[in-house]
Amino acid sequence: MRKQALTLAAITLFSTTLWAQQVIQGKVKSNSNAPLPKAIITALPSKTKTITNADGSFTVNTKAGDMAIVVNHIGFGSRTIALNNGSELNNIVLTASVSQIDEVVVIGNRRAQRSVYNSTTPVDVVRISDYKTQVPQAGVNELLQQFVPSFNALKQSASDGTEHIDPISLRGLGPDQVLVLINGKRRHTTSLINYQNTVGNGAVGTDMNSIPTSAIEKIEVLRDGASAQYGSDAIAGVVNIILKKNEGFTAGLTAGVTGRGDGQSINFNANYGFGFAKDKGFVNITFESNNRGATNRTQNHDLIIFDQSAQGNFFAYAFANNPAASRAFDDAQLAARGLTRDDFNFRVGDAQSLNQQLFVNAGYQVNATTELYVTAGASYRNGKGFGFRRLPSETSNVITALHPNGFQPSLNSVVGDYSLIAGIRKSIGDWKLDFSNTTGTNNFEYEVKNSNNSSLGNNSPINFNAGSHAFTQNTTNFDVSRTFTQVNNILNLAFGAEYRWEQYQIKAGDEASWRLYNNNPNGVAGVQSFPGFSPANAVKADRSNVAVYADADWSFNNKFIVALAGRFENYTDFGNTLNGKLALRYNFTNSFALRGAVSTGFRAPSLHQQYFSNFYSDIAQNGGGIVNKGIFNG
Structure with a gap:
């Protein structure tokens, strides 16, 4: 029983x-x-x-x-x-x-009085803790693309440096028209200009994936022009990343792979926060590592693989004198060498990358009216992308003695990104003062492997240092704000000034990465896949910018809101710009309102756009001398 x-x-x-x-x-x-x-x-x-x-x-x-x-x-x-x-x-x-949408947001006004619900312009708030474990994405770009309307970030393939830093887009506008803030302070852009006919072609953006997701409390996205408030590069909108201040320890480990068995990804993150001085201060530290494998979505092609110039056949079977005979010629060569057509496929897919980040966010309440704050971040990225495969039939590009079967060149990158924010907030009566200095730098180094400089002939190396570029930005900012209240009428007033200094630099690569030699009369100048930066491309340029701004918004009986903003900027290399904004909102009921905004914006060209060049010398197609080819600045 x-x-x-x-x-x-x-x-x-x-x-x-x-x-x-x-x-x-x-x-x-x-x-x-x-x-x-x-x-x-x-x-x-x-x-x-x-x-x-x-x-x-x-x-x-x-x-x-x-x-x-x-x-x-x-x-x-x-x-x-x-x-x-x-x-x-x-x-x-x-x-x-x-x-549910009455959360106070900092973005869009310089006094934290507005919520998502009663803001005069569209603001989205993404709390990382709500979503990070629910979507198979590790980076900030991918998370925002999932949850913010009109935000896009696309990975690029076979596009040189753009393979390693994803360009972003907001409201269909370019990466250089989206301003990124960290805790309300301007984030520097990358040193990379996108120029391979990719998304954001000709533009310079901010590398948001250099910021560890596990360090973020929430992200505010203003989907409206804000040049009059934040600067001329905020035409599409503003992304404000608020870092964590919490105490305690959290860690996470996630892994994934694509349905085709490639693109393996491993993410490890750890966040630790603690208070000190009887909780007058806090320190929050984050380390994150993302290791992503390459993907490949390739297939066999109809290009002529081996040299058939003696038969008068070039480029592809479709252009051969006898397509069937041309294909049979290649098949015989493949069989003799013990190879298959798969060995000559192109690499088409995401680049391989290792991305490691360390961020520290800290603050200290000196007394009831004074607060000190500091944020520091460092990011290291090692990427490996692939250029177009060079086939043995490309006799002007391939040194047969070095690469008898052609070669698949790779472009390796080392990207360093560093930032530091330090400031003080102080209250004097009802006035709020905020003085800060923000500095950031981005350095991008190129190395081409498994390639050759065909003009060097058999003396060519196969690995090359192709040079680097770097960008540094330092911003000093002073804000003053106050709220005036009279019965049901509220006036928020803010004004301030900003000084910004920027420097852009290109360093030349190895001589063999860019030079045209005479060892091989049929050769082409520079390393195949990515010709290095030459001394003629090298540059070191800087500029400064001074801005003054003011904004105010009035709330009348919690019904009618009027917001005005104006900003004057002077660039040492480009002159002046004056931008303004007017936003209105009327609440008919607690659940129905109308709002609208009109603004002006002007984006001054970046130093990258003014000074970037990447050209090399080569023999003219008519054999009539030496010409320069590539990208030239004005």
Whole structure:
């Protein structure tokens, strides 16, 4: 009898476990019957999470002991639903809630008085803790692309330096028209100018993936022109990254691979925060490492592989005198060398990269009216991308003695990114003062491997230092603000000044990476895939910028809001620009309002755009002398 009871208990326990570990499916929609994508589904008490798809559907693998799920979405209330309520799981309705979007935001005004709900311009807030473990993305760019409308960041292939720093776009505008802030302070751009007909061609952006995701508390995205408030490069909008201040220790390890078995990724992150001086101060430290393998989406091609110039065949089978005979010639060569057509495929896909970051965010409350703050960051990235394969048939590009079967060149990069923010905030009566200095630098070094300089003939090396470029920016800023209140009318007033100094530099690479030699009369100048920077390309230029600005917004009876802003800037190399902005909002009810904004913006060309060049000398196609080829500055 006891044995039967134990057996029955075991069967009951096993059945309960199977029920508890079931796969739950459902659908979430709003009270207006529209599907709600990216709603957060949390199983309780295990806290297993997932997010809804574009049509509002979801699948969550519950764990033993889970009894319910909680459904949340920004701008809507939350719902708790028992797992045994199957009918309600398939039709979860969330009601719009003003309280869910009433979070105060810093961006868009210089006094933290506005929320997402009552702002005069569109602002999105992404709290990293809500989403980081729910999407298979490790970088800031990828997370924002998932959750912020009109924000895009695309990886590029076979595009030189742009393979290693992803260009971003907001509202369809270029990377150099999006301003990035860290804790409200201007972030420097990269030293890379995108020039390989990629996204953001001809523009210079900010490397947001140099900032560790695990160091971030939340990200505010202003999707509106803000040149009058933040500077002439904020035409598309502003991204403000707020770093963590919390105490305690967290760590995470994630791994993934594509469906084709490549692009392996491993992310390790650790964050530690602590207080000191009886909690008057805090220090928050983050280390993060992302190791991403390369991907390859290639296939066999119809290009002529081996030299058939004696037969009058060049480039591709379709242009050969006898396409079938041309293909048969290559097949015979492949068989003789023990190779296949797969050995001559091009590399097409994401670059390989190792990205490591260390960030420190700290502050100290000296007294009731004075606060010191500092933020420091360092990022190291080692990338490996691939240029177009050089086939043995390209006799002017390939030194046969070095590469009898042609070669697949690789472009290796070492990118260093360093920043430091230090400042003091002080209150004098009702006035708030903020003085800070921000400095940042980005250095990008190039190395080409498994290639050759065909003009050197058999004396050519196969690995080359192709040079580097660097950009440094230092910004000193002073802000003053105050709020005036009279009954139900509120005036927020702010003004300030900014001084910014910038320097751009290109350093030449090895002589063999750019020079035209006469060892091989049929050879081409410079290293194949990425001709190095020559002394003629080398430059070191700087400029400064002075700006004064003011903005104010009035709130009348919590109904009508008027916001005005103006900014004057003077560039030592480009002259003056004056920008203004007017934004209006009228609240008809607690749930209905109209808002609109008009602004002007002018973006001065960056130092990169003025001074970047990458050209080399080569023999003219008509054989009539030496000509320069490449990219030239004005």
